[in-house]
Amino acid sequence: MFDMDVQFLFDMASQTILVNDKEQKAIITNPQMSENEERYLHTMDCVTLGHIVTLDNEKFLVVSETVTKRHSKYKAKIRHCNYTIEFAGEVIEDYLRDENGNIVYDRFGEPILITIEGDSIFIPSIVKNKTFSIAGSQLLVAENQIIVIVQESEVNKEKFKVNNTFNLMDYNWKVRNQDRTKKGLLILTCERV
Incomplete structure (x- = not known):
């Protein structure tokens, strides 16, 4: 009841x-x-x-x-999530095809190579530049570093591997550390490069 x-x-x-x-x-x-x-x-x-x-x-x-x-x-x-980090879509090289799926050739008989870019990936994230705390644990970072918090997923683990770079706030950032101690979250320490 x-x-x-x-x-x-x-x-x-x-x-x-x-x-x-x-x-x-x-x-x-x-x-x-x-x-x-x-x-x-x-x-x-x-x-x-x-x-x-x-x-x-x-x-x-x-x-x-x-x-x-x-x-x-x-x-x-x-x-x-105060920022959304964008990653370019997967780039695939293929041959130009007609409406029937047949490869199209140039005037010299060579297949025409084209580049196809997939849809961009947008990752909602929490970004802090000085300190970040979750449940009382506080992380301190240097002046040229940020803390990025994202959902732990296979895509995010791949995109944010240590030493991978991404663009945010008109700067390039390199992932220096990937903390997975909070199951469900990736807590990243990133440095401006």
Whole structure:
């Protein structure tokens, strides 16, 4: 009976959000003001560390571990992704083909080589230039370094390997360290190059 009452109240007060691009009902509350745009996310289904939440067309990253229910619901802290890092799409070299799929040749009888660029990849991220803290643990970085927090995924682990570079804020950055101690998050220390 209690669970049914909680579910009814939850359904009345909740709104629809996206969690990893899937619709889910949630109640959003505000923590104390801080320099970061943060919210508490209350859900009936578990939302875990590293999930991407879309709220009011903005991307947020779940930055607190949520394993068990609190008062018949899950509660997680989400932080606004203040940057989106863009990686160029995969480049494929192929031969020019006609509408039937046959290779097209130039006037010398050579196949015409073309370059096809795939869609860019956009990775929502939290970027800080001085310090970053999650659940009381604080990371300090040098003047020419930033901390980048992204969702832990196969694509992100590949794109942000140690020594890989990316462009952000009109600078090129090299990944110096990839911290995976918070399951679901990649915490990267990056240096300007």
